[in-house]
Amino acid sequence: MARAVSTRRKSFNTAAAWSVAMLLFFPILWTILTSFKPEPQAVASPPVFLGFDWTWQNYIDVNQQRDYLRFFLNSVIIAVGSTLLGLVIAIPAAWSMAFVPGRRTKDLLMWMLSTKMMPAVGVLVPIYLIFKTLGLLDSRTGLVIVLTLMNLPIIVWMLYTYFKEIPGEILEAARMDGAGLKDEILYVLTPMAVPGIASTLLLNIILAWNEAFWTINLTVTDAAPLTKFITSFSSPQGLFYAKLSAASTMAIAPILILGWFSQKQLVRGLTFGAVK
Amino acid sequence: MGQITLKEVRKSFGEVDVIPGVDLRIEDGEFVVFVGPSGCGKSTLLRLIAGLEDTTSGRIEIDGQDATRLPPARRGLAMVFQSYALYPHMSVKKNIMFPLKMAGLDRDEAERRVANAARILNLTSYLDRRPGQLSGGQRQRVAIGRAIVREPAAFLFDEPLSNLEAALRVNMRQEISELHQNLQTTMIYVTHDQVEAMTMADKIVVLNAGRIEQVGSPLDLYRAPANTFVAGFIGSPKMNLITGPEAARHHAATIGVRPEHLEIVENGPWAGTVGLAEHLGSDTFLKVTVAGMEPLTIRVTGERQLRHGDRVTLAPQAGKIHRFDADGKAMA
Numbered sequence: 286m287a288r289a290v291s292t293r294r295k296s297f298n299t300a301a302a303w304s305v306a307m308l309l310f311f312p313i314l315w316t317i318l319t320s321f322k323p324e325p326q327a328v329a330s331p332p333v334f335l336g337f338d339w340t341w342q343n344y345i346d347v348n349q350q351r352d353y354l355r356f357f358l359n360s361v362i363i364a365v366g367s368t369l370l371g372l373v374i375a376i377p378a379a380w381s382m383a384f385v386p387g388r389r390t391k392d393l394l395m396w397m398l399s400t401k402m403m404p405a406v407g408v409l410v411p412i413y414l415i416f417k418t419l420g421l422l423d424s425r426t427g428l429v430i431v432l433t434l435m436n437l438p439i440i441v442w443m444l445y446t447y448f449k450e451i452p453g454e455i456l457e458a459a460r461m462d463g464a465g466l467k468d469e470i471l472y473v474l475t476p477m478a479v480p481g482i483a484s485t486l487l488l489n490i491i492l493a494w495n496e497a498f499w500t501i502n503l504t505v506t507d508a509a510p511l512t513k514f515i516t517s518f519s520s521p522q523g524l525f526y527a528k529l530s531a532a533s534t535m536a537i538a539p540i541l542i543l544g545w546f547s548q549k550q551l552v553r554g555l556t557f558g559a560v561k
Numbered sequence: 562m563g564q565i566t567l568k569e570v571r572k573s574f575g576e577v578d579v580i581p582g583v584d585l586r587i588e589d590g591e592f593v594v595f596v597g598p599s600g601c602g603k604s605t606l607l608r609l610i611a612g613l614e615d616t617t618s619g620r621i622e623i624d625g626q627d628a629t630r631l632p633p634a635r636r637g638l639a640m641v642f643q644s645y646a647l648y649p650h651m652s653v654k655k656n657i658m659f660p661l662k663m664a665g666l667d668r669d670e671a672e673r674r675v676a677n678a679a680r681i682l683n684l685t686s687y688l689d690r691r692p693g694q695l696s697g698g699q700r701q702r703v704a705i706g707r708a709i710v711r712e713p714a715a716f717l718f719d720e721p722l723s724n725l726e727a728a729l730r731v732n733m734r735q736e737i738s739e740l741h742q743n744l745q746t747t748m749i750y751v752t753h754d755q756v757e758a759m760t761m762a763d764k765i766v767v768l769n770a771g772r773i774e775q776v777g778s779p780l781d782l783y784r785a786p787a788n789t790f791v792a793g794f795i796g797s798p799k800m801n802l803i804t805g806p807e808a809a810r811h812h813a814a815t816i817g818v819r820p821e822h823l824e825i826v827e828n829g830p831w832a833g834t835v836g837l838a839e840h841l842g843s844d845t846f847l848k849v850t851v852a853g854m855e856p857l858t859i860r861v862t863g864e865r866q867l868r869h870g871d872r873v874t875l876a877p878q879a880g881k882i883h884r885f886d887a888d889g890k891a892m893a
């Protein structure tokens with residue numbers, strides 16, 4: 286859209302965009318700043334912005350008290366595992382919804398989305414009991430399963446929108462060329478949908494990484510990911526804001542870095558393919 | 562071999578009967594063209610033969626074998642789509658090789674066939690490009706290349722030239738005809754362009770609202786249209802169809818005379834006034850208004866100078882009047 290926009294208008298827009306961005310980023314910035322403050326200054330009132338005594342002590346303490354690497358590995362396994370498993374299930378599902386829709390396909394999609402509208406805590410007890418019976422509590426397998434289930438509707442929806450953009454005639458051509466269902470998905474659909482699949486993958490890794498409800502409630506120590514790492518510092522014996530902030534910063538750093546390097550893909554992913 | 566038989570083939574989408582019942586026999590090596598107005602079911606019929614749509618009822622046989630329930634991949638047919646439907650992520654070479662890869666052909670043989678197809682279609686220097694880097698005509702050639710390497714029992718074309726500009730369309734039309742000459746493989750070609758139909762077909766199938774109106778060679782259809790629909794559809798410009806007292810005088814409900822079979826003569830039976838004149842150079846088409854009749858189109862040679870408002874009298878050539886009954890059926 287080439288529209289003439291005056292310079293004044295442009296600078297106003299830029300300023301507005303920066304303000305909104307700063308507003309959204311401020312909590313993260315504050316967390317990072319707090320993580321470098323000595324504990325008393327972290328809770329000082331009025332708050333100190335930059336003029337505090339910068340220290341690495343919180344990070345040293347946090348690492349002495351907990352094994353960061355173990356939590357980190359659990360997070361990676363759970364986030365990547367549940368996303369990959371979700372994709373394996375969702376690609377054929379989205380394929381059939383996009384290319385051989387039945388009369389109820391639209392309803393099915395809406396229903397899948399509607400499951401996301403229910404608060405997770407509503408099914409905590411049954412899922413907890415099922416996991417207990419199956420011995421899945423505090424296991425990575427259990428968390429991979431539960432996060433796959435939680436994010437599956439979004440994965441299917443995203444893939445469905447991407448697949449919808451692929452002309453059906455190309456898949457029909459593949460069928461005429463002798464491709465079976467598996468070949469069609471493997472050699473034609475998936476390569477064509479790579480950008481969409483990549484966006485879905487990234488977004489879901491982030492969602493799964495940040496997922497706090499199930500990861501906190503279904504783990505104790507063995508499978509505990511970084512979300513648990515953070516909460517373990519908000520202990521009832523007193524709040525240690527600076528240490529909590531240091532833990533939070535360490536927990537979000539990997540995903541921030543991942544997000545930074547994959548910005549372009551992510552924007553495409555978040556706009557559900559609207560930006561070409 | 563590519564002999565295809567349709568028996569009572571029906572197709573409905575929900576409530577709508579798109580193909581209410583078609584019987585058709587296509588001989589091995591024939592070039593068959595499906596023509597008809599937009600929405601008459603040409604593509605649907607082709608897709609039924611391809612296996613991309615399931616028949617609602619009826620039977621499709623390929624070389625005498627029942628293929629009604631076979632998936633497209635197992636029918637041994639190749640299709641060229643209007644949109645070309647090339648794989649955008651593969652090079653031209655990979656595109657053409659894809660069906661061979663699916664058939665599990667060994668690499669050397671596949672390479673040989675691709676090279677051969679590329680040579681026939683003048684694609685040799687483009688083999689490493691992506692479809693996005695080709696012109697419309699080149700893409701069409703790749704789509705044809707992808708179809709011929711498999712050596713299918715029959716080729717199915719769905720309006721393959723309609724996205725090309727006029728000059729290229731004439732070229733590709735001749736190339737496809739030549740390809741048919743060389744391969745002698747059955748081809749089924751869908752178009753709504755009756756010039757394509759007349760010039761390419763061994764056999765034309767005229768469809769209207771999902772029904773076959775007539776099957777025959779281009780000249781058969783031109784000389785002896787079975788009904789008013791075919792009479793009006795085949796031939797350009799359209800045959801003049803005349804109803805009313807003039808038709809009754811010939812003991813018919815409708816009579817038809819092609820523009821090229823009407824002549825301007827002195828004291829002809831039909832007197833009228835020249836309206837619009839279209840000069841194509843070689844020919845001129847005149848609209849002539851005759852009292853008590855539908856406006857007539859006539860063809861005269863290009864040099865003939867007639868102007869708006871000139872009075873002329875017309876006569877049909879002897880034996881060139883087609884007679885139709887009240888149902889539109891041709892009368893002997």
Ligand SMILES: Nc1ncnc2c1ncn2[C@@H]1O[C@H](COP(=O)(O)OP(=O)(O)OP(=O)(O)O)[C@@H](O)[C@H]1O
Nearest residue numbers: 574577579597598599600601602603604605606753
């Ligand atoms: N998937 C479908 N669902 C419902 N109706 C359909 C479907 N496909 C085709 N139709 C209908 O069937 C009829 C025939 O369509 P078809 O595409 O075969 O026409 P066509 O002769 O190829 O026309 P054109 O020359 O415009 O390509 C049309 O009325 C169309 O609306």
Ligand SMILES: [Mg+2]
Nearest residue numbers: 603604605720
């Ligand atoms: Mg069509």
